Structure formats: C-alpha cells, structure tokens
Amino acid sequence: MAxxxxxxxxxxxxxxxxxxxxxxxxxxxxxAAMTGIIGPNGAGKTSLIRCLNGFYQPSAGTIxxxxxxxxxxxxxxxxxQIALVSQQPSxxxxxxxxQLVATGLLPYKRWFEGDSLGDVKVIDDALQQVxxxxxxxxxxxxxxxxxxxxxxxxxxxxxxxxxxxxxxPTNHLDARYQHQLxxxxxxxxxxxxxxxxxxxxxxxxxxxxxxxxQGQVIAQGAVADVFTADNLSLxxxxxxxxxxxxxxxxxxxxxxxxxxxx
Ligand SMILES: Nc1ncnc2c1ncn2[C@@H]1O[C@H](COP(=O)(O)OP(=O)(O)OP(=O)(O)O)[C@@H](O)[C@H]1O
Numbered sequence: 001m002a003x004x005x006x007x008x009x010x011x012x013x014x015x016x017x018x019x020x021x022x023x024x025x026x027x028x029x030x031x032a033a034m035t036g037i038i039g040p041n042g043a044g045k046t047s048l049i050r051c052l053n054g055f056y057q058p059s060a061g062t063i064x065x066x067x068x069x070x071x072x073x074x075x076x077x078x079x080x081q082i083a084l085v086s087q088q089p090s091x092x093x094x095x096x097x098x099q100l101v102a103t104g105l106l107p108y109k110r111w112f113e114g115d116s117l118g119d120v121k122v123i124d125d126a127l128q129q130v131x132x133x134x135x136x137x138x139x140x141x142x143x144x145x146x147x148x149x150x151x152x153x154x155x156x157x158x159x160x161x162x163x164x165x166x167x168x169p170t171n172h173l174d175a176r177y178q179h180q181l182x183x184x185x186x187x188x189x190x191x192x193x194x195x196x197x198x199x200x201x202x203x204x205x206x207x208x209x210x211x212x213x214q215g216q217v218i219a220q221g222a223v224a225d226v227f228t229a230d231n232l233s234l235x236x237x238x239x240x241x242x243x244x245x246x247x248x249x250x251x252x253x254x255x256x257x258x259x260x261x262x
Pocket of ligand 1: 016019021039040041042043044045046048
C-alpha cells in the first residue's frame with residue numbers, strides 16, 4: 001500500500017549562525033491534502049519550508065520524502081518533485097509572464113533545448129488555470145501584486161511537481177484575491193503545504209494544520225482536532241475563542257479581551 005504521508009520528519013533541528021531556529025521536530029505531512037503551517041512571526045515557518053524544499057540541510061534529524069531521504073535526492077530530481085513559491089522570489093522584472101512561467105520547465109531540459117508542442121500546452125494550461133492568458137506577454141514589472149503571485153504559481157504548476165510548497169502565498173493580496181488563490185491552491189491535484197498568517201483563512205481551506213511556535217511544533221493534525229482555543233491561545237500567547245462559523249461548515253477564531261468579550 002502506498003504511504004499516505006509524503007513527508008515523514010524525525011527529530012529535525014536546524015541552526016543558523018549557531019542559533020537554534022527549529023528544534024526536535026517530529027512531523028508527518030499527508031499526501032494529496034492541503035497542510036497549513038501557522039504560528040507567530042519568527043516561529044520558523046519559512047525555515048521549515050526551506051528544509052522541506054531541501055534548500056536548508058538539517059543540523060540534526062531526518063526528512064523522509066516520498067519514500068527516500070530528502071538529502072539523497074539530486075537538485076534536478078527535487079525540482080521535478082517539489083515546487084516552491086517563495087515570499088521573496090528572485091524574478092527578472094524585464095521578463096514577460098510567459099518567460100517566467102516557461103522557466104518552470106527547466107528541471108526537464110538540457111542546455112539550449114527548445115520548447116516542444118507538449119511544453120507549450122503545459123504552459124498554456126498553467127496560464128489558463130491562474131487566469132493570466134491575456135497577460136502572457138505583459139512585463140512582470142507592470143503586474144499587480146496579485147497577478148505576480150499568480151504568475152509565480154503558474155511557473156510552479158509548469159514544474160508538474162508532486163508537492164507544492166508556498167510561503168505566505170496570500171501576502172499582499174486583497175481579500176478577494178486571497179480567497180481566489182486559496183481556492184485555486186486547494187483544488188490542485190497534489191500535496192500542498194503553505195505557511196499562512198491568516199488563521200481563519202488557514203482553517204477554512206486546509207485539511208491539516210501544523211502549529212509552530214519558537215521553532216517547535218506544539219500541535220499537528222486535522223483542523224477539527226487542533227484548531228482549539230487552548231492550542232491557539234498557547235500559539236499566540238493571547239486569549240482566543242473558537243466557535244462554529246456562523247454560516248458555513250468549519251471553525252473560526254477571534255481574539256478576546258481580558259473580560260472575555262470579542
Ligand atoms: N539565515 C538565518 N540566519 C540567522 N537567523 C535566521 C536565519 N533564517 C531565519 N533566522 C531567524 O529564525 C527565526 C525564524 O525565522 P523564519 O523566517 O523561519 O520565521 P517565520 O515564522 O517565517 O516568520 P514570519 O512570520 O515573520 O515570516 C527568526 O528569528 C529569524 O530571524
């Protein structure tokens with residue numbers, strides 16, 4: 001039977017400049033589901049995502065990915081398996097949307113290999129999925145924040161990965177684009193792991209949550225199990241309440257003051 005977890009992480013620690021950023025993390029990330037990483041500023045969300053991507057080597061512990069140790073995969077193999085949409089992408093503003101999106105095919109190419117008809121279809125499909133067909137020839141520097149975010153997602157889709165890692169994908173997006181992007185990500189037929197600052201957005205769209213505080217996992221599991229007032233109060237060091245959402249299935253969180261009123 002296929003393993004139902006894409007990642008299995010044991011005793012992961014990661015240090016930067018001799019400072020411990022992630023400590024003794026034991027974690028599983030289920031396949032073909034959407035997992036959110038939530039936690040306060042500086043909790044280590046980006047660092048964890050960079051470990052999952054193989055960009056940071058663990059200082060201790062192991063990351064098992066898709067049946068093998070992540071450290072054993074070559075960078076080309078990793079690029080064919082995992083796509084990362086990062087918070088501060090290095091993009092050339094002089095490029096068009098099409099040029100950016102086409103770089104998603106690089107893990108499959110040899111030097112100077114041109115695009116085949118199949119490649120063109122993969123690119124067209126990705127542009128269609130993110131709704132940027134009409135902006136394909138537009139320069140990146142002229143895109144809105146939301147359009148740039150969707151162009152980066154299209155590039156990641158073109159990579160045709162098993163797993164999509166997204167670091168704060170809704171940053172700089174207005175409420176409408178936040179929901180549009182979360183819906184789009186949630187519908188992807190692959191494993192998705194995203195760090196998300198908006199706790200209620202995470203609860204609405206994710207299947208599983210990882211609660212990270214000061215480099216440690218304080219809870220992980222299905223949203224219904226871990227999205228509790230106790231866990232979230234501990235996570236953010238402020239009192240919160242969690243209630244059934246007033247008009248849809250699911251939960252929502254509100255911060256409360258000392259008297260217990262929202
Ligand atoms: N390369 C590095 N060298 C030194 N310290 C680092 C490095 N990378 C991260 N840190 C520190 O590790 C801690 C966690 O950072 P990280 O960016 O992973 O947190 P985060 O949860 O993503 O934060 P935010 O929500 O603010 O984006 C921070 O205190 C940060 O200063």
